[in-house]
Structure formats: C-alpha cells, structure tokens
Amino acid sequence: MAWLAAGSLMGGDLAPPAGSRTERVRFEHGASSTVITGKLKGYASVDYQVGAGAGQALAVTLKSGNPQNYFNVTAPGTDTSMFVGSTRGNSFEGVLPTDGDYTIRVYLMRAAARRNETARYTLTIGVTGKALAPVPASVDALVAGTPFHASAAVSCALSASPQVRQCEAFVIRRGFDGTATVEIRWPDGFKRRILFVKGKPVASDSPDPVSSSRKGDVSSVQVGADETFEIPDALVAGG
16 A cells, blocks of 8 residues: 655656646555555646665556556656656666656556546556665765765767767766766756666666776766767766
8 A cells, every 4th residue: 555645846847737746655664565546537647756766676567447548757857757658568667877756657648638538547666675875975075065976077979969079977976886876967958867886887767778888997888879978987986
C-alpha cells in the first residue's frame, strides 16, 4: 500500500496539463516497493514523485484497462523524460544518475484524451540498492554555493551539429575511485547527467544507452547516437 501526499512540482519543471495533480510516494517502513491504484480521465495526468539517490535502481510497471494509458519517468531538475512509455512500453527498470525527486507521470495519449476516455490503472514502483552518497565537503571542498566538488570546460558535440563545442561540466564525487555524477550543461541551457562508477559511465538521464571509449586519461562518452562528451579523469576522480 502506498502513502501519498499532495505536493508541488520541483522548481516549476515539467509543468503538468490542466486538471492534473502531483502526489508524493512514500514506502511503508521496511518496504522497497509499493502498489498504487488510480484513475484518469481525458487530459488529466498524475505525477508521482519518488525520492531516490544516484546508484539506486528504479523499477516501474503500469497495468491498465486502457491501451492508451502510459507513463514517463523524468529525472530531477529537467523536463526531458529519461523513459517514454508510449514508445518503450509500460515497464521501466534502470540505474539512477543523480539524487532527488524522480517524477513518474501517468497519462492518456492525446487521441484518447481528446475522446475524454477513462483509464483505471495499477502502478508498481520500487527503489532498491544503496545510494552512492556524495563525498562530504569536509573531505572534498565544494564549489561555493553549489553541491558540486569541481567544474571544468569539456568538449561536447551533437550529431546534428558536428561542430565541437565547449560545455560546462560539474561533478558530484561519490568516492575517489572514479565514482561520481557529472552534469554537463550545453550553451543553450540543456543539461545531461551521467553516473560514473569506478571510472566507467553506467547510466544517464537520457532514454538512450550510454557507451564509452578511452583516449588517454579522457573518457569519450556517447549517449545514444547523438551526444558525445570528452570527460577527463581528473574531473571525475579529482587530482
């Protein structure tokens, strides 16, 4: 059984359609998952917010009597979904790249919403594993006024625009073995978060897979077919 409390969306991101609501998910003591039953009609949606940490695994499944009923998963601090149910089905499981509230939006597809259809659904949410805690500021000083341990300029490129750019990159170190969350900011303000574990990128807040290759002391990280980042070891692990 879920414990739910009304709330507001973090930082104004991911603005919901009119008639929607936000609910916070809390697991019962000792539980790592919960089952929620709900109902939607028309353009209304429900945003379920789940607090979790980098390195934990989030699992979500949706069962519904309406085949046009789906869910998306969005990481903290962005309005771009890391999972889109309408293209990938109604089951998600993945490692989380950063800390904070993840939003699971349950909704009807536009055609069904336009017909004012109804959906009764069962949503199962689980968070497992131990979060990778940030290194304390007393051990690795933070950039003033931020949660980040360091910043740097890194090379970044999009396949649609082959010109290599310089992007700002920030790191939350979770050890000195190359375990960290790297946040890359494009010049236009778009963000990408990538989780490294022992020097290897293992997850991001993109729906696309992460892969990498090595060039000396730099990881060339590819997110899907479109994004490439050159991340130096010194940023991830410290020097």
